[in-house]
Amino acid sequence: MGKSERTRERLAETALELFERQGFEQTTVGQIAAAAGVTEMTFFRHFPAKHQVLFEDPYDALIADAVAAQPGGSAPLRRAAGGLRQAWSRVPEPDGDVVRRRVRIVAGTPSLRGEMWRNNSETERLVAEQLVRDGARPLPAKAAAAAVLAAVTAALLEWSVGEDAPLGDAVLTALETVEGGGNE
């Protein structure tokens, strides 16, 4: 394990603690760096922006693949939802509660919610692309991708502030809401 990874780890953990204690906006990058024993510049060498300490998800490719693996012929929304469901079943329940702590910060900070969405938009693009490749028109493809990802994101945010219901349940409920939404 290189020195770089250790520093990165230390910065991420230190930042999370400070955010929890005094809020995201009230915490300066200088404080994080000092508390981790490095300089401000070093922080930006490891994370391109302050908020990026909270966003490290390699799920994008996984989701796009799962969408591609969905059976063709059904409606875009159904394919997208099915893909998300399958991708979800392959990912282990989040490791520790680090994910929850991070999302909790995001949920409580408006500017970070915006960042989360921006983060999602790459995934959204990949999913929509897959749907188009499978015969959907561009607009329905994008609408379906956006809707499904928004629902899952909503589930994630809701889960983070709740007590300790499993994340899997929240995600499934959200998917059922969009997918089976037409009939009661």
Next chain:
Amino acid sequence: MGKSERTRERLAETALELFERQGFEQTTVGQIAAAAGVTEMTFFRHFPAKHQVLFEDPYDALIADAVAAQPGGSAPLRRAAGGLRQAWSRVPEPDGDVVRRRVRIVAGTPSLRGEMWRNNSETERLVAEQLVRDGARPLPAKAAAAAVLAAVTAALLEWSVGEDAPLGDAVLTALETVEGGGNE
């Protein structure tokens, strides 16, 4: 018409032109202010942030009301979609092409897409609240609200970059995609 409104108008128009010509990120607030014949400070007196020159929508309340007016008893997603459809029918087709020009900028600037989402989150909250008031559980309510608004937003973005199909068509297509998504 007070002087304040005239200055605000001038700033918004000047900003839009500069954004179109050289991009949002490449345009500084100082440039906008100078081109409009005022100071940087004056800009921030009229708009709390640089990106806010592009976001002036008073639709929130309208949408929430329309959702509230939906017939009870059906699924959250259907109520939300119906509300959006109804709200849409009450709003006149966008005035000039100023809306399109603005959204086009947003569509082409990742950080602004994030801001757009953050802007939507208030509307999302109101819609979800209405759904809960009408008997839905919190999570399905939030998922439905997020999904429907995300779909409409996707339609808006797609419309802005397209040639000149009517915005109404795009919105209806997006709503049909989420609402009738279960069956093909």
Next chain:
DNA sequence: CCGAAAATGTTAGTGTCTAACATAAGGTCT
């Protein structure tokens, strides 16, 4: 025309983030 209120200007500062260059720390090979 006068005076209060609103609009704008000035100055100074904080915080995020970038770029260029300088130093230190790590490991490799002989």
Next chain:
DNA sequence: AGACCTTATGTTAGACACTAACATTTTCGG
């Protein structure tokens, strides 16, 4: 172990978005 190269970190300087406090001008009703 010691020279050597790579990688991690430090330093300095600066652009830009935004805020706060105070000064100045402009507008407008009486």
